[in-house]
Amino acid sequence: MTKTTKTISSCVFALVVAAAIVCVGQFSSPSSMLRTVLQMGAVYALIAVSMNLLNGFTGLFSLGQAGFMTLGAYAYAIFTIPVDARDGVYYLTGVADWLKNFSLPIPVALILAGLVGALCAYLVGIPVLRLKGDYFAIATLGFAEIVRIVMASTPLNRVTNGSMGLTKIPGFKSYYGIFIVAAICIALMVLMLNSTYGRSFKAIRDDEIAAEAMGINLAHHKQLAFVISSFFASIGGALMAMYLNAVSATTFTVAVTYYILLIVVIGGMGSVTGSVLSAFLVIAAKEWWLRPLDQEQFIGGFKIPLLRSGFRMVIFSVILMLVVLFFRRGIMGDHELSWDGIYGFFKKTLPSLFHRKNKTQDPEKEGGANG
């Protein structure tokens, strides 16, 4: 494929996706499952890409994502709950005096949420990034738990409302808000990954010693990757709080981190498009397509065995195992979705179909340049 056809195809593709989202926004009912899946998918896609930036691209295996989501969610919630709703939310302990009379506009609070996460990542990173491999994973996991417990602790009652959590969190009025924020954040991360910084992250992942010998400052770059990843994970957490309208210490347990890790691994460590694709697929499968398995179903008076509440997760797990068995490195591996890739896939899987077509346009065969 030539470069112009690729650009045109990419534009067409982006337009089709945007049109699909708009169609769903305009024509489906507000409670439709498709809307839910698309919105949640967008939030999870953002968080998965942020985790992939650290785990897949820089090779730092972090399990602290839920901690940063908690920070982002709480930071966003604390500053945006409308002033007149505050008394209702903090009905037991009352609200702290400095918080009483102001609330921030949504975009400001979102950025603030990101900054809170980034600052914490910076401070935590100084000691923790000296650790390697499994030890780093355990340390970040510990950090996430600490954050969760601190948020629910009594001394913070008048700020975080302790174990009761926060409610009445405002969200975007428009259905498109979440998509726009997620798209901007993912685009920023892609720009970052395609820059010299992105290249040096990958170099660190491939070989730390060689990267150091090439003059890459390991400590500085790891810190940078950790802070950026946490910044976007916190914004993701804030979007989640916005979507749920409520947040409490039990919203982001370790299980959430594993769930995101699962999305990243299924999508492919080191592939942004893989993470996005897998976020939507995993959410759709778990929350929507497999739902019928949770109810008792009858075919003409015959009750299908096994179907009951919870059976969906059994099938979900089996599917995951199959996916991991057949796509060892995730759906996309460490490649990005590209037109050459799609072209190559169809050429391989549908040889007879393409063979006939190709005879006339063989000179176009080259062009494997865009990895």
Place this chain on the structure above:
Amino acid sequence: MSNKNILEIRNLTVSFGGIEAVKGISMDIPAGEIVTLIGANGAGKSTILRTIAGIVKPQEAEITFEGEPINGLSPDKIVSKGITLVPEGRRIFGNLTVLENLKIGAYLRKDNIEADIEHVYSLFPRLKERSWQMAGTLSGGEQQMLAVGRALMGKPKLIMMDEPSLGLAPLVVKDIFDIIKTVHKEGITVLLNEQNANMALKVADRAYVIETGNIIMSGTGAEIAADDSIKEAYLGKAKH
């Protein structure tokens, strides 16, 4: 030693957990020459190179590069002064393309690198053919070319090669030594650490023989190659 020394090392001591790997050695690397370190496994050759590159911290050292002290600087500062290490075992970035590997080599440079990429490709045409290939799919010899090309991208004044012929077929080893000569012709000083003493002494202007952390002999490549004890220990059949 009519040339000016580009690198001077005085009293270099490195220890790992109380065991001295390098025991207070001193040496001079004259500008524009090929200097080789020879010695058995565990003699401390790699440690010396890694210490110069700043990756290993010495217990005691006085290292001056072009008259400036560089001991204690971080690896990125040392690279920006013009010293690049081609690490042992090639250590190319396997999941990046050949071109990306070269670009990483120029990581600290702010100027235009297009001309240098072309230059490296002209030195190693094989790399140009494989420009878009993942570096991990290259053969051993090609990977070593890439490792050297990547180091050249940083425009070093001194290039240190740690065991460049390790694990390569004899025919490829010959290619590697041709590469070393090419690099030298570019006007770059080469500090070579090599187990293949035979080949190394042939190309070297100067050689240091290292045994258990000490320099036991130094001289021109030809002098060392002619020495009886060296012949027996490193060049003859009695190699162990």
